[in-house]
Amino acid sequence: MSSLSTQVLVIGGGATGLGIAWDAALRGLKVVLIEQSDIGQGTSGRHHGLLHSGGRYALSDPVSARDCASENIILRQIASHTIEDTGGLFVATPADPVDYPDRWLSACSQLNIPAEEISLSAMLEREPLLNPRISRSFRVQDASIDSFDLAHALVKGIQEHGGVVLLRHRLESFIRHQDRLVAAKIRDLSTGKSLRLSASLFINATGPWAKTIATMARIELPLALGKGTLVAMSHRLVNTVVNRCKPPSDGDIVVPVGTVSILGTTDVPVKEPTSLDIEPWEVDLLLAEGDLLLPGLRNSRPLRTWAGIRPLYQPAADGHAQTRGLLRAHVILDHEETDGLQCFISVIGGKLTTFRLIAEETVDLICDKLEIDQKCSTASTPLPHERVPFYSLPSRLEKLERQDPHASADQVVCECELVMRSDLELALRKAVTVPDLDDLRRDLRIGMGPCQAGFCAYRTFAISSEFSSTSPSLKGLRDFLYERWKGIRPLAWGSTLQQMEFSRRIYLDLLAAGQESKERS
């Protein structure tokens, strides 16, 4: 077993862990981050993509609301390339409590969350598909944020400041010496080799897996898990984030992200971080609630559904059966204080919008414990980025149209998201190990458009095989297509069903890929 040592080991490559590693690296600490899969594979790649204005929790969770409002301003400055400034609306439909808007507006004003009432004609001029029976409408500073671009920028920031990010490295156990964690046993999932990593501090930033990691350190972590299901409609039905003006509940928001609109969400208590199955009632409910905001939405094409898991801190078993009622604010636990175990900190909950603040508070604690006097600078340090500006289909189209088709030998790999062969080859060349198709999806949006990988999966598989020294395995292709299929199966009616049947024919009849995989297995 090889061994390594560092000051800080961060476990988990979601927004929280990446934010902590970035802050620690900027303060000059020696930091290693391990992620069992790819960055953004957990909750950080499974949410609405809303950059909260704070309005959503103004009445129910003022601490979260205030944090969101201040971080919204900071992220627009340091990560502008990941944000689309859609603006936001809170609207009262005929189904919502009539006394809520005034109470909500006064809470926003107390928390300094900008919110301004606008006329219904101004609202409809901005968003013509909204329900004309909406009685009140308020403008807020919501936006949409691309968490994959954000994660890439954070990795780059960590590496530029001397930090190390190890993907496909899973924590398997801790080595404990009396009341102190001293090392972690980690498996490199690409090679199967083990690594012993000693550190001065171990940070558990594994979101819904936090309880499992704490158990490895022989600690009880009271954590409730809430599954939230989301549905992406196949195009932008709105260009502004639209929230229902009522207490947060199921199906009360539509977020325009890239080329689609995301309807969210449900909140179902679950036992495991991998309990991601979607119930038919969840899809029905999201479409019905969405229809109240956008009459006729039910007749539009749903593109895909998926779920993410919220980890919610639930101290001293208070018998909550529901997770919707638990507070959304983050919690940082120094296990020396809570459990008498030194060198171990767990960071739980919060939002993508507040990842930087969570990281700042965590690294302040790390510096206290290591007796290092270094101030946080993430609020004023722009994240590095390569793609300018925010990713959008029109900018890819514009780039394509600027090219002389006779002079360029480039080819389109994904028609829906306009991914070119040159983009794909660049991503493959830059990867440390050959990425799988799902990694390429997160990098380039391959397979995320209306045909849900009907064509691009095969082309991407063939091109990426050229970059691999081993012979291509159809398992990777099969797993990728299976994941795509899981997300469309609950929506199998109308044109979505037609698309599924078309894709199935390509897979089974045209390419006989199912036959090939049976022969090999």
Ligand SMILES: Cc1cc2nc3c(=O)[nH]c(=O)nc-3n(C[C@H](O)[C@H](O)[C@H](O)COP(=O)(O)OP(=O)(O)OC[C@H]3O[C@@H](n4cnc5c(N)ncnc54)[C@H](O)[C@@H]3O)c2cc1C
């Ligand atoms: C349905 C839903 C909708 C949401 N919508 C929004 C929104 O619109 N806006 C917003 O601001 N926030 C939203 N959030 C919250 C937001 O997604 C999270 O706060 C944010 O992504 C931070 O996640 P994280 O890094 O804590 O956890 P994760 O992203 O889950 O990261 C944890 C990582 O730990 C890794 N890991 C686990 N075990 C191990 C191990 N043994 N070894 C190594 N690595 C391991 C996992 O693979 C995973 O990548 C939403 C959450 C949910 C569930």
